Amino acid sequence: MTGHLSLGTRQFDLSRSIVMGILNVTPDSFSDGGQFDRVDQAVAHAMRMQQDGADIIDIGGESTRPGARPVSAEQELERVIPVIRAIRRESTIPISIDTSKPDVMRTAVAAGADMVNDVNALRAPAALQICAELRVAVCLMHMQGEPRTMQQQPHYDDVVEEVTDFLRQRYQACLDAGIDGDRIVLDPGFGFGKTLEHNLQLLDKLDAICALELPLLVGISRKSMLGAILDKPVNERLYGGIAAMVIAHCKGARLFRVHDVAPSRDALALCDALKSE
Numbered sequence: 001m002t003g004h005l006s007l008g009t010r011q012f013d014l015s016r017s018i019v020m021g022i023l024n025v026t027p028d029s030f031s032d033g034g035q036f037d038r039v040d041q042a043v044a045h046a047m048r049m050q051q052d053g054a055d056i057i058d059i060g061g062e063s064t065r066p067g068a069r070p071v072s073a074e075q076e077l078e079r080v081i082p083v084i085r086a087i088r089r090e091s092t093i094p095i096s097i098d099t100s101k102p103d104v105m106r107t108a109v110a111a112g113a114d115m116v117n118d119v120n121a122l123r124a125p126a127a128l129q130i131c132a133e134l135r136v137a138v139c140l141m142h143m144q145g146e147p148r149t150m151q152q153q154p155h156y157d158d159v160v161e162e163v164t165d166f167l168r169q170r171y172q173a174c175l176d177a178g179i180d181g182d183r184i185v186l187d188p189g190f191g192f193g194k195t196l197e198h199n200l201q202l203l204d205k206l207d208a209i210c211a212l213e214l215p216l217l218v219g220i221s222r223k224s225m226l227g228a229i230l231d232k233p234v235n236e237r238l239y240g241g242i243a244a245m246v247i248a249h250c251k252g253a254r255l256f257r258v259h260d261v262a263p264s265r266d267a268l269a270l271c272d273a274l275k276s277e
């Protein structure tokens, strides 16, 4: 993969992999304590991930895990905005906001976010237009259904073809809305309305999506597809997740959304050292 990604005022050269460190600010992700403690803890974790080699911090205030229930825009804003502001005071590291809600996109970007990471691929009314106006980078992810029910009966005739077609269409919709092509990232959405078999087919055929010649992001870290293969709980999926990430890199992915930044950075350093692709 050659080319680059424009993020804020920065240009990322895609010959070096990009690590997006996950910062969940959902209540279940943090131990109790007041809002102030939580903001402090979140900032400390973000700074740790930056030190470990993260290129982007991805902040999310609504869980999109299978079975998760939606939260209101007010709730989401209350969780993410203080954290974005606080990280901005400490660091210039690019921030992405993991949201599907136009109000949250707008407010998060005003608070300092540089990228919108949307598991709904900007399908909410006005989301495309807002991202075009804000001139932010966007990540368009494929999902079948919605988080609460998406794992009930995922169905595809050809998962690779359907995901690729969807991403191609959403990419075109972005261009039509006036979003710059060099600010668009695609993501097949591992675990989002997909059986284990669907996830494995996508991983195996990731090169088909890379044929669109756009930067590809994958998020596999700690997910249940690893749990199903390894038969291990969420805190014992690191090595399997690293293997999946290296496979994805070999097939052309260049951005990786991970919990464990330091080991991921090491694994990707090896991948990046092979300049043959």
Ligand code: PT1
Pocket (backbone or CB within 6 Å): 064, 065, 066, 098, 117, 118, 119, 139, 141, 187, 189, 190, 191, 192, 217, 218, 219, 220, 222, 223, 224, 225, 257
């Ligand atoms: C992702 C992603 C995301 N994943 C992008 N954003 C989550 N761009 C949140 C499981 O099966 O892959 N790409 N934002 C987290 N969502 C899930 C989904 C977490 C499935 C866990 C599972 O365990």
